[in-house]
Amino acid sequence: MNFFLETIKVLLLSIWYNVESFIYFFVPKKKKNIAGEVVLITGAGSGIGRLMAQEFAAYSTVLVLWDINQEGMKETARLAKSNGASRVHYYICDCSDKNEVYRVADQVKREVGDVSILVNNAGIVTGKKFMDAPDSLIEKTMDVNIMAHFWTYKAFLPAMIANNHGHLVSIASSAGLIGVNGLADYCASKFAAVGFAESVGLELLATGKDGVKTTIVCPYFINTGMFDGCQTKWPKLLPILNPDYVAKKIIHAVLTDQVYLLLPRSMYLIAGLKNVLNMKQAIVLGQYLGAFNLMDTFRGRSRKQE
Numbered sequence: 123m124n125f126f127l128e129t130i131k132v133l134l135l136s137i138w139y140n141v142e143s144f145i146y147f148f149v150p151k152k153k154k155n156i157a158g159e160v161v162l163i164t165g166a167g168s169g170i171g172r173l174m175a176q177e178f179a180a181y182s183t184v185l186v187l188w189d190i191n192q193e194g195m196k197e198t199a200r201l202a203k204s205n206g207a208s209r210v211h212y213y214i215c216d217c218s219d220k221n222e223v224y225r226v227a228d229q230v231k232r233e234v235g236d237v238s239i240l241v242n243n244a245g246i247v248t249g250k251k252f253m254d255a256p257d258s259l260i261e262k263t264m265d266v267n268i269m270a271h272f273w274t275y276k277a278f279l280p281a282m283i284a285n286n287h288g289h290l291v292s293i294a295s296s297a298g299l300i301g302v303n304g305l306a307d308y309c310a311s312k313f314a315a316v317g318f319a320e321s322v323g324l325e326l327l328a329t330g331k332d333g334v335k336t337t338i339v340c341p342y343f344i345n346t347g348m349f350d351g352c353q354t355k356w357p358k359l360l361p362i363l364n365p366d367y368v369a370k371k372i373i374h375a376v377l378t379d380q381v382y383l384l385l386p387r388s389m390y391l392i393a394g395l396k397n398v399l400n401m402k403q404a405i406v407l408g409q410y411l412g413a414f415n416l417m418d419t420f421r422g423r424s425r426k427q428e
C-alpha cells in the first residue's frame with residue numbers, strides 16, 4: 123500500500139469508530155455471557171475485591187479468591203455464595219512473593235482448573251513522602267501493585283492464549299495516569315500497571331489472540347478505607363467514589379469488553395488535558411483540582427496491611 127491509500131484508510135476508519143462510539147452512547151452494548159467462567163480476584167478479602175466477587179457471583183461464575191487476610195476472604199466467600207456463585211475457592215496468597223504466586227497458581231490449576239478471568243486487584247499504599255518512605259515499604263508497594271501482575275499473567279495467560287479466550291483485568295488507579303504529590307511509589311507502581319496491561323494487550327492483538335481481552339481500571343479515590351482521611355477539593359467534579367458503584371462499573375466494563383475505565387467520568391477530560399496542556403498550565407490545573415494537597419490529610423487504614 124502507498125502512503126496516500128493508507129492515510130485515507132486510517133481517516134475513514136477513525137471517522138467510522140467515532141460514529142460507532144456515538145451510537146454506543148445511546149444504544150447499550152451487548153454483554154457477554156460469563157456463566158461458568160473461572161474468575162480469580164487478588165485482594166478479595168475486602169474493599170472492591172470483595173464487591174467485585176459479589177458482582178461476578180451473580181453471573182454464576184466460579185470464583186477463586188486470593189488474599190493475605192483469611193477472615194476477610196471467608197466473609198467474601200460467604201457473600202459470593204449467597205449471591206449465586208456456582209463455586210467459591212479461596213487461598214491465602216501473598217502476592218508480593220513470586221514463588222508463592224506460582225505455587226498457589228499451580229494449586230488453583232490442579233484443584234479448580236484454568237482461570238479465564240484474572241482480576242489483579244490487590245494493592246497497598248505507603249502514604250508517605252518519597253524521602254520519608256522506608257525502602258522496605260517502597261519495595262512492597264512495587265511487589266504487590268505491579269510485580270504480582272507479571273507473575274499472575276505468567277501463570278494464567280498461557281491457558282487463555284491456548285484457548286484464545288479470557289479476560290485480564292487490571293485495577294490500576296487515576297494515580298497511574300497522573301502523578302500525585304505524596305504518592306510517588308504508589309504512582310510509579312500504578313503507571314507501571316497501566317503500561318504493562320496496555321502493552322500485553324497489544325502483544326496479544328499483534329499475535330492474533332483477539333479472544334483475550336484487557337480492561338484497565340483507573341479510579342479516583344474510592345471510599346474503601348485505603349485512603350481514609352484524604353479529601354477531595356471539588357466533590358461535584360471529582361467525587362470520592364462509592365465502592366458499590368465502582369464494582370458495578372468494573373463488571374459492566376468486563377461484560378462489554380471495555381478496555382479503559384476511568385472513574386469518575388471527569389477523569390477522561392483531566393487525563394486528556396494533562397497530555398495536551400503545557401507544563402505551566404498543567405500545574406495551575408493541578409493546583410485548581412487540589413492535586414498538590416490530596417495526601418495532606420491521609421491516615422489510611424488503622425491496621426497495618428503489610
Ligand SMILES: NC(=O)c1ccc[n+]([C@@H]2O[C@H](COP(=O)([O-])OP(=O)(O)OC[C@H]3O[C@@H](n4cnc5c(N)ncnc54)[C@H](O)[C@@H]3O)[C@@H](O)[C@H]2O)c1
Nearest residue numbers: 165167168169170190216217243244245295343344346348
Ligand atoms: N481505595 C481507593 O481510593 C482506590 C483508588 C484507586 C485504585 N485503588 C486500587 O483498588 C484496589 C483495591 O483497593 P481497595 O480500595 O479495595 O483497598 P483494600 O485495602 O480494601 O483492599 C486491598 C486488598 O488487598 C489485600 N492485599 C494487600 N496486600 C496483599 C498481598 N501482599 N497479597 C494479597 N493480597 C493483599 C488486602 O488484604 C485487601 O484485602 C487496589 O489495587 C488499589 O490500589 C483504590
